[in-house]
Amino acid sequence: MKKTLEDHAARFDEMAAEYDDSKSEEYRACAELVIRHAAPEADDVVLDLATGTGAIGLALAPDAEFVVGRDISEGMLEQAREKAADRGIENVEFGEGRFREPGVDRNIDVVVSNFAMHHLSDEEKREAIEAIGALEPTRFVLGDVMLFGEADPSEPFYSPEVDDPATVGVLADALTDAGFALTAVEQVHEQVGVLVAERPGGAVDADAAAATDAASRDDADQESA
């Protein structure tokens, strides 16, 4: 990690109030894919790790039984709570927690995380993915800055001074080592993507498979358009 957790928390505390106003096209595409692939059932509990202002968790709450949002920045969590209250969403809880110590004491069915794990070093990402595996979710959907090829050092999508994205290969290895099977890979940009990981023996449900197929078909349509 290029900054300490405290540094990252302070940085996001400072930008929390304006965070939702400054979103790239790639961020939006990534968030949409994470939401689509998460596809929770009505009785599923979702954990949104590094939830920030709750973009993903709040979008999934109407389809899930309950959403737990965890983050290290109290400023970001406060924004998430305000948004939940404004929208009348009651089946959510936002609190302090980190990738490697999520701080959850209930069964989790689906884990999601968007645009955050790239703050960790590759070794820390591996530990985080192990911690997520230990929660035994049926599905983990990771949207993030990740390197599909060689990062262009002259024009990186990320900020090298604070971000530390992994290659897709490193993430795929860590996911399979933690007992997940990679069931979909969505490339949004050379440096941004979404990985869908499921646990063999877990309920690989028809809706998620249909969402994966629909997303693949959409991508094929866009590519051929």
Ligand SMILES: C[S@@+](CC[C@H](N)C(=O)[O-])C[C@H]1O[C@@H](n2cnc3c(N)ncnc32)[C@H](O)[C@@H]1O
């Ligand atoms: C770019 S924001 C993304 C927020 C949200 N997931 C979204 O899609 O809008 C990154 C978030 O990761 C959080 N974060 C950074 N390192 C973390 C860690 N180790 N554990 C939990 N949250 C972390 C930050 O506080 C920040 O809210």
